[in-house]
Amino acid sequence: PNTGYMGQCEDLVRGLLWNDPADTEEHLNEFGFGRNTKRGGGAQSFGHKAIETFLANHHFKYIIRAHEVKQEGLRVCKSAKVITVFTSSLYCGGSNGAAAVYLAHGKVRLMTHIVPQGSTNAWQVAQETAGPRRPSGGEERKSPQSKAGSSSLQRLRRLSG
Structure with missing residues (x-):
């Protein structure tokens, strides 16, 4: 030590x-x-x-952490009190998505960017999916979740909403 x-x-x-x-x-x-x-x-x-x-x-209320690759870019666990966010899609040649957390007015917003199957260029994916839209207030992109992840995400939404 x-x-x-x-x-x-x-x-x-x-x-x-x-x-x-x-x-x-x-x-x-x-x-x-x-x-x-x-x-x-x-x-x-x-x-x-x-x-x-x-x-x-x-x-x-929550621990929001990073530095651990998650396939969907996001994982909600431990009774929806620990949120792992990974912001780099296609990390080290992998197939993972990316996520972000937005905190405002006492609410937690979770946003994910799912990488289409077979994609190898994160910048191209971001440009193709983003388009020329302006961000709107409260828009949230949802990712497919496992059964456990889905229930954790739902609990988090109830707690923060």
Whole structure:
């Protein structure tokens, strides 16, 4: 472990970048943290207990995070309190979409850009789908979700709406 002030700062930044929501709660400690098997290198996974404690201590409603590729560009999990947003479509030659979060007037808006099957150029896809439209207030593009993702997204919409 790092020691001193700079070491603490490095540990904090590493944790913010590389820790992920746990897929299951079974291997987490009493504080809601456990080993992150996807990332390794000392990264942690966090579950409901850690999330609820963090949100209560900081008076937040949601954790909006990035730095983890999601196929749809977006994942809502942990009782709709953790939102993972990935803004780079076709990342490293993959087929993933991209997403963005818009916060205004106490509401959370989730927007996704789905990449058409077989596309290899993210810029071309963005130009073809964007067109010359002007953005309107409240427009939201929906992505196909898994059954679990869909129910989480619906819970988030009820909470924020």
